[in-house]
Amino acid sequence: MVGRIAKTGMVTAAGAMSGTSLDGVDVAVLRTDGERIDSFGRSAYRAYTQAERETIAAGFGQWSGEAVERAAEVVDAAHAEILAEFSDVDVIGFHGQTLAHAPRTHGTLQVGDGAALADAVGVPVVWDYRSADVSLGGEGAPLAPFFHHACARHIGAEAPLAFLNLGGVGNLTWVDPRIARPETEGALLAFDTGPANAPINDLMQARLGEPFDKGGALARRGTVETGALELFLAEPYFARMPPKSLDRNDFAEMIGLVGELSDADAAATLTAMSAAGVTEAMSHCPTPPDRVLVTGGGRLNPVLMEMLRVALDCPVVPIEDVGLDGDMLEAQAFGYLAVRVARGMPTSCASTTGVRAAVGGGTLSHPRAASAT
Template structure:
């Protein structure tokens, strides 16, 4: 049984993430003492089947009911099938699947049963990472920034830099690596920049029957509709001072703005909307970062990356450029956060989620040893 306060002990932790892009489950192992990253271990991905993805999509935006229950079973089963492929694990960090996120309203809702996972894997599981943060007035997201800080230390960064996650939703973590710890004043600023891949994925699935714009091929053939882009940037969200976060389906007006465009022009415009929201968000950084390191599926879209490259005032590159794995960074993040929860350490701060005080969010479920 893990005990809080055992700082210095290195745990082998398995983290699992099912993100807002709804493509599947990422799982990755790291070795950490909750402060430093000691080693990156093996990783695996399990795609959701078309039927599984459909069940989860039907439950998006719901806080209870049959659809949410079916999604929860789907998420748990997919995780168990994937995570049983890992050996010699001390602890599991289980994010679950976000169905609804309304931090200034009803709160946040992730489905997935950590206790059931602990029984299936016979390993302690840390889960429900966001509720404690929201209960203390925080946004409950983004939660990867403390891990991003550890990554900045691991790569030996000296000047301020930013991590940009281009998943279903975009989020930015600005880091001052001269600080000793992520909870230190001025070490971090984090927030959701706006929609990223989710609206584009949903659009090309509906229009073209494809899961995503692979390689940006559809967008590359189109022209950005400047009027639609301007209307998009008038959304009140972009004028809110961070920290701030948003739900996957919060920007439903995006697709209405492009509904009369051709497939290619609509894809190009939705891609430009993602890029423009990132550029707008960069203005909130305390000082300009030396570079931006991109993670998540969007880093593989050359059209999006080119839009960002010509619009940002600093270089942008995939995290692979510094030896990290952009496909597994979020799963690794929840492994790292799980270690911190088990050791009684904070996982978010006023500058990352707007929470009123440092908080270590998460529930630890132990398997029944009888």
């Protein structure tokens, strides 16, 4: 039936992700049955303009009101534009844009209207991935771990390994690929490691009017201020047992810790903080992973990568080393999860978000014209 998703077999999904660093929208296609990855397909990127970025950023940390509505309009329009080129897929996974995330108190907010997007593109859309998990007591994040598990099996990994996403916020997934189902106890442990690029970007913007520290060039010229690093590591977040998750700006005050330092020393110290969050995280892994596969923009920062290599006891490599796409992994994840949601399969469990029982989070919206047939 037009606009319906086959109940079995491989389907083609496009995932769309707008991450916390607000560079733009990533879209990536894959073929999957919601369990196994068959193949990866084409991808596309739609950058936000500076004006769009500012409109979305004005909504950060807010739960409702005009700034949130304006941000949602920008997110909807950008996604409708880029996804118009993907109307040939069976299902779209639409993450939306996280504006605020406080699972224990307020909940979690990803703006973007998946029902309207389904109508606009003419393809079923899975969206609002995090709310169900939060309403059942989970953190609502991270959600990529079930996909990381599928990736580990796809690349033929035979021993526990870790996926590290270094976006605005960092998140780590420890995977035992020998366990067939991600929701089985012992297959996964996942949580946010701490800030990754967000404080570095904020520093660069505030001090130099640049969006990020390209190639870690500024940090490379600086010296790490160990006093500030120690204060950072005293944050109770690091001692907390996982699962745990963060909002983009939860560590925004870190900029204050480096306020008196030169630009280069401040950049070096914030970069060291990101690496230290990951080092702390490794101590929570059930067994030492045999390697860490790094995804997200932070893998392109050689200073951050060097700090991780010095601190960790196993190889730390960009995820391209195993043939995966570090720019598109999150978009692929939400395409993969869309198929799972459409087929009633779980997308998170106690060891990824802390939710009591495995849950399939996400709303499936069919294009209205198609569902009327």
